[in-house]
Amino acid sequence: MDDKFPATSTGGRSHLGEGSRITGELYFPGTVELPGYVKGRVDATAIVIETTGEVEGDLHAASVAIKGHFHGQVTGGSVKLHSSATVIGDITYESLSIESGAVVEGKCNRQPFPKE
Template sequence: MADQNYSEAGGHSHLGSGSRITGELYFPGTVELPGYVKGRVEASSIVIEEAGEVEGEIHAASIDIKGRFNGQVTGGKVRLHTSARVTGEITYESLSIESGAQIEGKCRSQSYSKAT
């Protein structure tokens, strides 16, 4: 499987609001997280919704954080929306932070390559 086909293979996944999941999760396309996740999430695109809370690690070419995150973010294009509350370390290729977003931690620019 070629890396460039990673995002094309995927589709769209959505975990229900109020979900509580612990573990290592892999989604071949986009995943929306409106519930609570503790562990590691890898996808081509991750959206932590306003009601969502993630503790652990997230890895994706595109990451949008609207809710709460505590841990390590590794991404290509990372966007922190107004409602984002982030604690931890963000490694990014491009980073945008909207007015009102809160971040406590370390940010580091680095080229993104899919985690293996």
């Protein structure tokens, strides 16, 4: 991820299994890996949407990496869109990296990420 926004904290790692389907407001104190389907809001220190992952809703994390499909609004410190990513929605970021091949439809706005 990024040294300025570390991917792990005292919260450790959480992993939702491939094929899982979750709806609601989710909070993870460390890093969460999402290879399944999530609809709702996800708050964590770091969020990784895996290539098989699909998320609809809001993401809020110091570090966000999208490899799969996302539709909604991202608020992040360091945001990285991998070549396999498809993002439809708005991205608010402090630093943004988009690999060649990523599909992005929406607005990208740069602003400082609040350190809580």
